[in-house]
Amino acid sequence: MNLLFKKILGPRQTEYLLANHSLIVQEVSPGVQRFAEIPSEVQPGIDVRALFPELIGIENILMSIVLGSKPSFELKGVARFSESTYPLYFDILILANEEEHQTNKLLILFEDATERMVMKQSLVQKANEANLLLSALTASRDYVDKILRSMADALLVTTTLGTIKKANRAAQLLFGYSELELIDLPLSMIVIEEELLYQARHRYILSHKELARDLEVVCTTRSGEEIWVEFSCSAIQTELQELYDFVYIGRNITERKQQEIEIRRSLAKEQELRQVKSRFFSMIAHEFGNPLNTVLFSTQILKEYGEEITTAEKKQYLEHVKSASKHMVQLLDDLRLLSSAEAGQLQFNPAPLDLPKFCADLVEGVKISYGKNHAINFLEFDRTVEPDPKNAKQTQKMQKLPGFDKKLLRHILTNLLANAVKYSEIDSNIYFELSWDLEKATFQIKDEGIGIPDKDRGQLFESYYRAENVGKIPGTGLGLSIVKQCVELHGGQIEFTSELGAGTTFTVTIPCYQKQQND
Structure with a gap:
């Protein structure tokens, strides 16, 4: 080993050894024994791993250093423990020996790190002690803060019977x-x-069990306002044994409760929207599925057996296709109408209308389309008074334009009549009564059908909603929602009465004439 190098290592408390590529010790410095696992065995010719078991398992790294593919490798904080002395800590640095005629050898340096490690452990211990002290200070500060905060809250002291003995300023204000x-x-x-x-x-x-904490109750102020207060309760022993006073510390949580109520409403609304979405997709799958199956089946029969079936049978299958197609077109029209209504884009175009003739023609159309197996009875009652030529005001009133949108009114009445047919037994009676005067027109449609359950009545006009007793009767749940919006566009009202198993009566009232500004 180079003499100059040895002189440099001396003051640094650093020792060394040289090992060949087989990891056999070739040369050692005088003080390297104190770093070895078995100091007495440190001598040339021994496997370096026997002296320093920390090198076991890293042979590949050592060979990489010998071959020059890796410059160095370092192990820090290696410990040696002895029963008679304090622990010894040292660092190991492994390098390739760069001296001439000393290639393919490892230079392993050992530096005493005991002072550094002891200092580090001492610092860690002091840091842990400081953290414990900081935690204690933080807990103490939190404790004081809680006391201060509680005094800012309402404080009430009562007897066992609940009579107030003391109240702080915050309670008075609350x-x-x-x-x-x-x-x-x-x-x-x-x-x-x-x-x-x-x-x-x-x-x-009775049991000395812990009193309620964070108990939320409704309170009333002197002005009669109801507020939510969260109380924490505790008991205080009085001068008399087994006689207690009770301390209530409360804070106003009205705003929080209102937010919770709003959140619950939002969640309920979200749940409702999910249910509406689910009903919508279920309706689409069902209402489009059946007519599409009809079309596919009929067209397949016509394609495969067109030459074998009779003309009458072909006509029947074509009628099936036509009926199914009309059903899908009607469903699409309903969806478009509902979308326009909900977007506020549904147009209201009132125009003069001969109500009796309009309703009579509509009933005949419904009979042909829906009511072949039902008796639809149409009655009309004109409750207007013949105008007095001498009464100019009455004559002017009779000349006002009626406020009916023919398209929307047709949708209202057709839907209600079709529902009456759909939900009634075959051969049952349906009554359509029209009455009008100078102010309003009333349309009443009564059936003898299945009726509407009480629990479904509040949601009957919601989109995609259907009563639970409809069974397998087809329907989309769109009709009455659209009807209600069409009625409201006229400025009218729709009401119904129903008896389960006995029938339903819908009554639509619509103003006949638009009010003039000078009325």
């Missing part, structure tokens, strides 16, 4: 009473659900 007004006041005067607190007090007296 409930709107002065301290004198609160003293000797029953807690039930400000806490609507005081029964909960009463039960908690007596449970503690």
Whole structure:
């Protein structure tokens, strides 16, 4: 080993050894023994791994250094323990020997790191102690902060029976009473659900179980306003044994509760929208599936057996295709109409209309399309008064334009009549009564069908909603939603009465004439 190199290593408490490519020790410095696992065996000719087992398992790395593919390798903080002395810590640095005639050898340096490691451990220990102290200080600070915060909250002290003995400033501000007004006041005067607190007090007296924490109750202020207050309760032993006072520390959580209510409403709305979406896709799959199957089946029969079936049978299959196609077109029209209505784009175009003739023609059309097996009875009642030529105001009123949109009115009445047919037994009666005067027209459609269950009535006009008793009767749940919006565009109202198993009556009332500005 180079003499100059040895002189450099001396002051640094660094020792060395040289090993060949077979990891056999070739040369050692005088002080290397103290770093070895077995100091007495340190001598040339021994396998370096026997002296330093830390090198076992890294032979590939060592050979890479010998061959020059890796410049060095370092192990830090290696420890040697002895029963008679303190632990020894050292670092190992492995290099390729660069001296002439010393190639293919390893130079392994050992540097005493005991002082550094002991200092590091001491610093770690002090840091841990500092962290523990900091945690204790933080806990103490949090404890003080909680006390300060609680004093900013409402504080009430009551007897076992719930009579208020003391109230702080925050409680006075929260409930709107002065301290004198609160003293000797029953807690039930400000806490609507005081029964909960009463039960908690007596449970503690009987069993000494922990009192309720974060108990949310509705309270009332002096002005009558209801607020939500979150109370934490504790018991205090009085001068008399087994007699307690109770401390209530509360904070106003009305805003939070309102937010929770709003969140619950939003979640309920979201759930409702998911259900609507589910009903919509279910409806689409069902209502388009059946007519599409009809079309596919009929066209397949005509394609494969067209030459074998009779003309009458061909005509029948074509009618099936036509009917199914009309059903799908009607469904698409309903969807477009509903989309326009919900987007506020549904047009309302009132025009003069001969109501009796319009309704009579519509009934005949419904009979042909839907009511072949039902008796649809149309009745009309003109309740207007013949105009008096001498009464100019009445004559002017009779000349006002009627406010009916023919297209929307047709949709209203056709849908209600079609529903009456759909949900009624074959050969049953359906009654359509029209009555009108100078102010309004009333359309009443009555059937003897299955009726509407009570629990479904509140949602009957919602999109895609169908009553639970419809069974396998086809339908989309769109019709009544569209009807209601068409009625509202006319400025009218729609109502219904129903008896389960006995029938339903829908009544639509629509203003006949547009009001003039000088009316």
